[in-house]
Amino acid sequence: MNTELVITDLHANVADKEILKGVNLTVKPGTVHAIMGPNGSGKSTLAYTLAGHPGYQVTGGEAWYQGQNILELAPDERAKLGLFLAFQYPVAIPGVTVANFLRAAVNAQRAEEGKDPKQTAMPMAQFRKELREKLTELEVDESFVRRYLNDGFSGGEKKRIEILQMSMLKPSMAILDETDSGLDIDALRIVSQGVNRLAEQNGEMGALVITHYQRLLNYIKPHFVSVMMDGRIVREGGAELALELEEKGYDWIREEVAAR
Amino acid sequence: MNALSTLPNLTDTQIIEAAQRRGEPGWLVLRREAAWKAFVEAVPPIWRRTDLSKFQPDRIIAPEAPSATRLTWDESLAAQGVIFMPLVEAAKSDDPIVRDRFGTAIDAHSHKFNALHAALWQDGAFLYVPKHVAAEAPFVASFGLNADGVSFAHNLVVLEEGSSASFVEEYSSADVNGQAFSNPATELFVGAGALLRYVVVQSWGAGVYHIGAQRVIAGRDATVEWVSANLGGKLQHVEAEIALTESGSRVEWQGVTFATNKQSLLTAPVLRHVGTNTESHLEFKTVVADDGYSSFDGLIKIEKDSKGTATRLEEHALHLGGKGRTDSIPGLKIDTNDVARAGHASTSGEIDEEQLFYMRARGISRAEAIHMIVMGFFDPVLERIPSEDVRGRVTAAIEAKL
Ligand SMILES: Nc1ncnc2c1ncn2[C@@H]1O[C@H](COP(=O)(O)OP(=O)(O)OP(=O)(O)O)[C@@H](O)[C@H]1O
Ligand SMILES: [Mg+2]
Numbered sequence: 207m208n209t210e211l212v213i214t215d216l217h218a219n220v221a222d223k224e225i226l227k228g229v230n231l232t233v234k235p236g237t238v239h240a241i242m243g244p245n246g247s248g249k250s251t252l253a254y255t256l257a258g259h260p261g262y263q264v265t266g267g268e269a270w271y272q273g274q275n276i277l278e279l280a281p282d283e284r285a286k287l288g289l290f291l292a293f294q295y296p297v298a299i300p301g302v303t304v305a306n307f308l309r310a311a312v313n314a315q316r317a318e319e320g321k322d323p324k325q326t327a328m329p330m331a332q333f334r335k336e337l338r339e340k341l342t343e344l345e346v347d348e349s350f351v352r353r354y355l356n357d358g359f360s361g362g363e364k365k366r367i368e369i370l371q372m373s374m375l376k377p378s379m380a381i382l383d384e385t386d387s388g389l390d391i392d393a394l395r396i397v398s399q400g401v402n403r404l405a406e407q408n409g410e411m412g413a414l415v416i417t418h419y420q421r422l423l424n425y426i427k428p429h430f431v432s433v434m435m436d437g438r439i440v441r442e443g444g445a446e447l448a449l450e451l452e453e454k455g456y457d458w459i460r461e462e463v464a465a466r
Numbered sequence: 467m468n469a470l471s472t473l474p475n476l477t478d479t480q481i482i483e484a485a486q487r488r489g490e491p492g493w494l495v496l497r498r499e500a501a502w503k504a505f506v507e508a509v510p511p512i513w514r515r516t517d518l519s520k521f522q523p524d525r526i527i528a529p530e531a532p533s534a535t536r537l538t539w540d541e542s543l544a545a546q547g548v549i550f551m552p553l554v555e556a557a558k559s560d561d562p563i564v565r566d567r568f569g570t571a572i573d574a575h576s577h578k579f580n581a582l583h584a585a586l587w588q589d590g591a592f593l594y595v596p597k598h599v600a601a602e603a604p605f606v607a608s609f610g611l612n613a614d615g616v617s618f619a620h621n622l623v624v625l626e627e628g629s630s631a632s633f634v635e636e637y638s639s640a641d642v643n644g645q646a647f648s649n650p651a652t653e654l655f656v657g658a659g660a661l662l663r664y665v666v667v668q669s670w671g672a673g674v675y676h677i678g679a680q681r682v683i684a685g686r687d688a689t690v691e692w693v694s695a696n697l698g699g700k701l702q703h704v705e706a707e708i709a710l711t712e713s714g715s716r717v718e719w720q721g722v723t724f725a726t727n728k729q730s731l732l733t734a735p736v737l738r739h740v741g742t743n744t745e746s747h748l749e750f751k752t753v754v755a756d757d758g759y760s761s762f763d764g765l766i767k768i769e770k771d772s773k774g775t776a777t778r779l780e781e782h783a784l785h786l787g788g789k790g791r792t793d794s795i796p797g798l799k800i801d802t803n804d805v806a807r808a809g810h811a812s813t814s815g816e817i818d819e820e821q822l823f824y825m826r827a828r829g830i831s832r833a834e835a836i837h838m839i840v841m842g843f844f845d846p847v848l849e850r851i852p853s854e855d856v857r858g859r860v861t862a863a864i865e866a867k868l
Binding site for chain 2: 257258259260261280281282284285286290291293296297298299300301302306307310311314315354371375
């Protein structure tokens with residue numbers, strides 16, 4: 207089974223406007239692939255489209271993962287294949303506690319067709335133990351798990367809870383959409399360590415890391431950096447590309463693209 | 467003999483003789499007789515939001531004896547003077563507490579159904595908590611239908627000064643083929659500084675018409691925490707009222723209604739602010755699906771002689787698609803200038819697609835996500851139910867509808 211995420215010529219509309227205009231991108235297992243690009247260039251649109259947000263219509267192209275064109279799957283089926291999206295703007299679910307949400311998500315992913323969900327569910331004791339471990343690692347206070355998910359959480363707290371979810375779900379392909387924005391300096395380090403730990407535990411995990419800042423990439427070392435502009439990947443390089451962008455901005459790439 | 471006869475064939479003589487056979491005191495027999503007269507004379511009520519056109523009162527069979535009251539409590543409290551027993555038994559003992567309070571909160575002559583109830587009630591509980599006694603474990607009165615598919619329950623709750631207790635009233639049955647009828651009334655008196663937690667769970671099976679009344683009289687500095695769950699039956703029409711007559715009394719009143727499958731569930735809460743510095747907070751949450759219909763016909767009265775009232779009413783409705791409807795007619799009637807706060811908030815909407823997507827992106831199926839969102843919508847209310855067992859049963863009743 208192919209554990210690369212292979213995106214070819216992906217086109218997608220939002221509200222009848224074409225935002226993704228032919229994205230080509232491959233995320234290899236065991237690599238961190240950073241995506242940078244100006245505001246409004248379509249980075250979140252790519253993330254949402256890959257995760258299956260109903261507001262984003264695919265008008266062309268494919269995205270293959272684990273032997274399937276995931277664009278044809280329901281969002282929950284994609285998650286069960288191991289795809290995880292850490293949202294740029296996590297959604298609040300009032301009335302559902304962090305603990306209950308996590309348990310439902312963990313058990314949903316363990317569920318198997320034709321089997322009693324009670325049988326496949328993670329035993330409560332194991333769930334509690336794992337949750338406690340992750341809370342400690344990510345320095346999240348225990349009291350958070352009894353609060354309603356993202357309800358009244360600060361921007362940074364929400365981001366930390368995204369990574370807590372990721373740590374519990376252990377995806378094989380993680381998309382992080384500006385997980386660094388809104389994090390203070392300590393939180394940035396803690397969250398990055400959380401991501402790196404997952405990558406170490408699962409050497410096959412691929413990560414698509416959307417960010418505006420080189421700073422994050424000091425912690426999560428990218429193997430590849432792609433630049434997105436106006437709905438396309440317009441340049442690819444190694445970690446040094448991020449440094450170059452930090453120094454020079456995007457204008458020089460814009461000029462290059464215009465000259466093509 | 468367990469039944470008298472159907473309503474059209476029932477006579478006052480039958481009612482009186484049956485009451486005497488049961489050994490009821492004279493005052494109670496007289497009340498039944500007067501109530502039956504009121505029932506016979508009253509015209510059927512015309513309720514705008516309760517459609518009784520398919521209701522067949524002539525098929526109701528008057529019960530002869532109590533049948534389906536189940537009381538659960540911590541019996542060791544009896545040593546402190548706490549009484550929890552079937553109300554008929556308490557009435558027979560001719561205890562003045564029963565005699566003086568019975569029928570004073572709910573007027574048997576206010577409409578035809580209240581009159582019918584007062585004439586025919588059999589089941590129900592009497593709860594008495596003496597001064598300054600704090601009863602931890604809840605008092606649970608559970609009601610079912612008798613063999614003829616009827617239930618007439620009357621509950622009388624008296625909390626003396628400085629006491630505290632939780633009273634839970636539960637109505638449940640299997641689904642009924644055809645029509646069944648439940649016609650309860652509950653009167654609750656909360657003494658000065660006392661704390662009453664009052665939970666009413668209506669989870670009758672399909673086919674049950676549930677037409678009832680509840681009324682709380684709150685004394686000085688009394689606190690009432692009230693949770694209503696309106697889930698079952700074919701039709702519900704409940705008139706619920708609390709009178710904050712004395713200074714410093716307050717109520718925290720929460721309700722959940724879940725109407726599916728052609729159910730019509732109406733709650734008509736009335737909140738009377740009469741005393742000085744009384745406070746109320748009402749929060750009603752409604753979910754409708756399929757062809758369910760729910761209506762919230764609330765009225766907050768801030769009366770002429772009241773001072774410094776603080777009140778807040780919140781209503782939130784969630785539509786799960788289908789042709790379900792909700793009506794919300796919150797009224798606020800203020801007859802004084804001396805009001806501290808009066809607020810109102812209401813929301814109504816469908817399941818948020820962003821929430822659904824977020825949950826599905828974690829692997830949770832659409833159906834389960836909706837299930838969790840609905841339970842989450844109700845959760846802040848269910849959390850306030852002061853008994854884990856009862857909370858579990860309410861949760862199960864809601865889940866069964868999802
Ligand atoms: N629901 C929507 N309706 C209309 N336009 C939308 C909608 N969602 C996104 N867009 C537009 O799509 C374009 C791409 O947005 P997207 O969020 O993907 O950008 P981004 O690269 O993630 O930007 P940022 O760096 O600011 O997060 C923007 O012009 C945005 O205004
Ligand atoms: Mg974005």
